[in-house]
Structures are given as structure tokens and as C-alpha cells.
Amino acid sequence: MNGQDYYIPAIAMAVALAFKLPALRHNWRDPLLRSVVALLTLAAAVFAFAAPPTIEAVNRWTGVPNVSAPLVYSLITGFSASCLVLVVNWRGGPPEKTRRTSRRWILGYSVVSVLLVVLFALGDAPVERLRDLDTYYANTPYIREMIALYLVAHNVAALVMVAMCWRWSLQVRGWLRVGLMIIVAGYMFNLSYDATKMTAVVARWTGHDLDYLSTFAAPPLASAGALVSAIGFVLPLVCQKLSDNWEIWTTYRRLGWLWQEVQISAPSNAPAVHMAWWSAAELRVIQRESDIHDGFLHLGPYFDRQLRDAAYERARAEGADEETARAVADAAMVAAAVQARAADPEGRVIEAGEENAVEGPRDLLRISHALRHSPVVQAVRQRAALSGSGLSGSGLS
Structure with missing residues (x-):
């Protein structure tokens, strides 16, 4: 994938975010709305900072080779947490239980983000790699652990999301069920991304070369997963809004x-x-x-x-x-x-x-x-x- 392949999804997420910000300004206490805004913000940031031109620019501006790696991995980790928090708030339930569960996911993935930075600081990655850092440094102490940690954290989030959304989809109907099934489909792409990345990294650990899986197969899967999942999150909200507006206009017409x-x-x-x-x-x-x-x-x-x-x-x-x-x-x-x-x-x-x-x-x-x-x-x-x-x-x- 080239820079354009990353920037187009980032722009799409940013446009969706722009439409949500006015609502957040008027109703910033709504946890569901805050979760949607956080997800869109982190999704846009992931695509923007994961683009090879941005990676190169960040490395050059900071003067630290490959410093973009812990930045992008932390953003991916934050995005994973935001998806889990959004589903928790979307599903609802007792407010205190919802807040407690959300705080646990946020705290857990915040710890992961801190560990990613610490491991990068402890490791040694002097040669800049814009596309294949995961496999190039797969056997480097501390960098190896950083790569494994972010992949495991992302995989856990994807598995939990699939399980949560699948179980919930069996209990609901209408556009909500359609949206949840689309989210499940999107996270199947994410699981495929994790599988290709892990396969390439483990191959390096065992002395084999499957770098093409990480370099060329995984990025399109991540892009597709993020876009499909975003559609699943947005579709029920948009369709419910359209349905509500239709009912209101129908009421207006019938009162005529x-x-x-x-x-x-x-x-x-x-x-x-x-x-x-x-x-x-x-x-x-x-x-x-x-x-x-x-x-x-x-x-x-x-x-x-x-x-x-x-x-x-x-x-x-x-x-x-x-x-x-x-x-x-x-x-x-x-x-x-x-x-x-x-x-x-x-x-x-x-x-x-x-x-x-x-x-x-x-x-x-x-x-x-x-x-x-x-x-x-x-x-x-x-x-x-x-x-x-x-x-x-x-x-x-």
C-alpha cells in the first residue's frame, strides 16, 4: 500500500468525525457519543500515522529512527480499546457497570501503550524500516517483545469484539443486528491481519522468511477491517436517525x-x-x-x-x-x-x-x-x- 491508500481512509474518518463534533459540543456528557468520537479520532490517526510518508516524516522530525513504531502501535492499541468501550456503551445496561467495564478496558490498554514505549526505549532499532519493521526486527531484544505485545493486544480486542457483537446480534433485530454482523465481518478482516502478521513474525523466529505476508498482505486487510467495522458502527446510528426523522415527518403529514x-x-x-x-x-x-x-x-x-x-x-x-x-x-x-x-x-x-x-x-x-x-x-x-x-x-x- 502507498501513502494514498492510507490517507483516503484517514480522510473518510476525519469527515465522519467532523459531522459528529457539533453533537459532542452540545451533548458532551453522553458516553456513547464520546465513544464514537474517540473511535473516529483514533481510526483517522492510525491511518494517517501508519502511512509510510508520515512514518518517514515523524522519524525525521524527531531524529529517532523508527520512533513511529511505538506511536503507531499505541494508536492501534488505543483504537482497539475505543472499539471495546463503544460496544460496552452502545449495548447499555446499569450505568455504574458500564462505566466500570469501560474504565477497565481503558486502563488495561493504557498499560499496554506505556509498555510499548518502554520496550522500544530499551531496544535498539537503528535502521529505519518504513514497511517491514515487524519482520526486520522480529529477533531484536525488546523490539521483539514490543511487536508481540501489540499484536497480542490487538488480537485479544478483535476476539472479544467478535464474541460480544455476535452474542448481541442474536438478541436484537433490525438495523442494529445488521450493524453488528457487519462489525463481526470487519473484525474477521482484523483477525486475518493478526494471523498474517503473527505468521510472518513467528516464521522469522524459526528461521524462515514469510515477510511478504506482513509487508504486502496484512496492510490491505487492516484497511478493509477498519472501513467495514466503521460502517457497522455508523450504519445503525444513521438508519435509526433516518427512521426517526421519517416517523416525525409522517406525523407532521398525518396531522395535516x-x-x-x-x-x-x-x-x-x-x-x-x-x-x-x-x-x-x-x-x-x-x-x-x-x-x-x-x-x-x-x-x-x-x-x-x-x-x-x-x-x-x-x-x-x-x-x-x-x-x-x-x-x-x-x-x-x-x-x-x-x-x-x-x-x-x-x-x-x-x-x-x-x-x-x-x-x-x-x-x-x-x-x-x-x-x-x-x-x-x-x-x-x-x-x-x-x-x-x-x-x-x-x-x-
């Missing part, structure tokens, strides 16, 4: 029928609320619900409780369940009130101070659906329109 129905009740001098096109879907839903409740307040004098009760009995008689019947009854009352308000442009009923509003919460989505689809509501609306008033009777006789 009720919102349009009660617009007639808005005072002519009421200021119109215009939301910018970039306004969040949640804000749009809140505004629409507020408009509907305001409409109910203005329609209150025209609400007919007897009509509502009659519509409820009619819906129940036609086989509707309790919640649906209540929504049909409320929708029928709203439809009749709208017709009555239209027939009273001077607002005489309002001036009379009558108030017939029904107290209690209402299921706005069900009411909106009933306004459009319920035959009971359609019958009430037609009868009210013909009579010119929604207050002249039940409209269901």
Missing part, C-alpha cells in the same frame, strides 16, 4: 388533515407563523400541534357534547375499539364545530360566552385520520353542512 380542518377557527388578526424551510421536523410537529390546540380553543363554543356522544355510540356499534371510537367522536365534534363556526361569521356564539369544550387529552393523529376516513365523521359533516349549523342536533339520526 386536522390542521387544515381547524384553520377556519383561527382569528383573522392572528399573526401567521412561518417556519424557515430548514427548521427541524420536531419543531414543525410542535408548531402544528400548537396550532391545532389553538384551533380547539377557538372552536370550543361550537363543540356539541351530545353530538360527540352520539358519534361515539355509532362508532362502537360499527365495531370500532375504544380508542378509535373516542377519536371518531372527537373528529365528528370538530367537523360539526367547523361547519357551525363557518355559519356564524359574526361570532355570535362566541360573544354569548358559551363553552362546550370537552376536557381531557386527545389523540390528534387518530382524530386527524378519522376526519379523513371515518364514515361517521363524513355523515356528521354532510348533515351539518346541509343544516347550516353543527348545533342543531346529533346529525346521526
Whole structure:
């Protein structure tokens, strides 16, 4: 692999990190978000500092041959720990247990990182090796132990990740399960990376030469493993966000029928609320619900409780369940009130101070659906329109 093969994944990770940083600034106490940011940061750093041009530059800037080795190995170790911590926080559970487990992984891999630096300092690696340090120094005291330590630590993390994600995937469904299976696939690449590296190093220990496995086969496996695993981590989060947004926009659209129905009740001098096109879907839903409740307040004098009760009995008689019947009854009352308000442009009923509003919460989505689809509501609306008033009777006789 050349420098470009390393820098492209690093840039991809950095772009993903840039999208996450604003969320971290607003919600930095979220352990899951912090874990995602840590993973993306370390993944980008691993690829950036493992590129041969960067290795050469770091060695030259510091004046220490091969000083990039413990740096890159420590970054790989930190990345392994961040993956384990992310899965621990992602899976959830009792907060104290989650924090305790996360701290153990962080502490354990921090010790490994310190040992990597100490072993490099104790060893002697005077000849700069940009691509084959693992095999070139496989038999050098202390450097040999440093190489073995980072490979074992990485392998342990990969095995634990595969086991954790596989067990978890058997307990969940949907996008989360897909993401976990992708992570497992990514870590199979990582296990293959460890196997090729270890095979080449052990071959050196036994007097054989399989350096091509470490120099040419292992790096593409590491790159593929990191990218596939990153997709597995990100996919469920992105898809869940898209699903949530879809549900919110669906709610906004479904409330539209009720919102349009009660617009007639808005005072002519009421200021119109215009939301910018970039306004969040949640804000749009809140505004629409507020408009509907305001409409109910203005329609209150025209609400007919007897009509509502009659519509409820009619819906129940036609086989509707309790919640649906209540929504049909409320929708029928709203439809009749709208017709009555239209027939009273001077607002005489309002001036009379009558108030017939029904107290209690209402299921706005069900009411909106009933306004459009319920035959009971359609019958009430037609009868009210013909009579010119929604207050002249039940409209269901």
C-alpha cells in the first residue's frame, strides 16, 4: 500500500468525525457519543500515522529512527480499546457497570501503550524500516517483545469484539443486528491481519522468511477491517436517525388533515407563523400541534357534547375499539364545530360566552385520520353542512 491508500481512509474518518463534533459540543456528557468520537479520532490517526510518508516524516522530525513504531502501535492499541468501550456503551445496561467495564478496558490498554514505549526505549532499532519493521526486527531484544505485545493486544480486542457483537446480534433485530454482523465481518478482516502478521513474525523466529505476508498482505486487510467495522458502527446510528426523522415527518403529514380542518377557527388578526424551510421536523410537529390546540380553543363554543356522544355510540356499534371510537367522536365534534363556526361569521356564539369544550387529552393523529376516513365523521359533516349549523342536533339520526 502507498501513502494514498492510507490517507483516503484517514480522510473518510476525519469527515465522519467532523459531522459528529457539533453533537459532542452540545451533548458532551453522553458516553456513547464520546465513544464514537474517540473511535473516529483514533481510526483517522492510525491511518494517517501508519502511512509510510508520515512514518518517514515523524522519524525525521524527531531524529529517532523508527520512533513511529511505538506511536503507531499505541494508536492501534488505543483504537482497539475505543472499539471495546463503544460496544460496552452502545449495548447499555446499569450505568455504574458500564462505566466500570469501560474504565477497565481503558486502563488495561493504557498499560499496554506505556509498555510499548518502554520496550522500544530499551531496544535498539537503528535502521529505519518504513514497511517491514515487524519482520526486520522480529529477533531484536525488546523490539521483539514490543511487536508481540501489540499484536497480542490487538488480537485479544478483535476476539472479544467478535464474541460480544455476535452474542448481541442474536438478541436484537433490525438495523442494529445488521450493524453488528457487519462489525463481526470487519473484525474477521482484523483477525486475518493478526494471523498474517503473527505468521510472518513467528516464521522469522524459526528461521524462515514469510515477510511478504506482513509487508504486502496484512496492510490491505487492516484497511478493509477498519472501513467495514466503521460502517457497522455508523450504519445503525444513521438508519435509526433516518427512521426517526421519517416517523416525525409522517406525523407532521398525518396531522395535516386536522390542521387544515381547524384553520377556519383561527382569528383573522392572528399573526401567521412561518417556519424557515430548514427548521427541524420536531419543531414543525410542535408548531402544528400548537396550532391545532389553538384551533380547539377557538372552536370550543361550537363543540356539541351530545353530538360527540352520539358519534361515539355509532362508532362502537360499527365495531370500532375504544380508542378509535373516542377519536371518531372527537373528529365528528370538530367537523360539526367547523361547519357551525363557518355559519356564524359574526361570532355570535362566541360573544354569548358559551363553552362546550370537552376536557381531557386527545389523540390528534387518530382524530386527524378519522376526519379523513371515518364514515361517521363524513355523515356528521354532510348533515351539518346541509343544516347550516353543527348545533342543531346529533346529525346521526
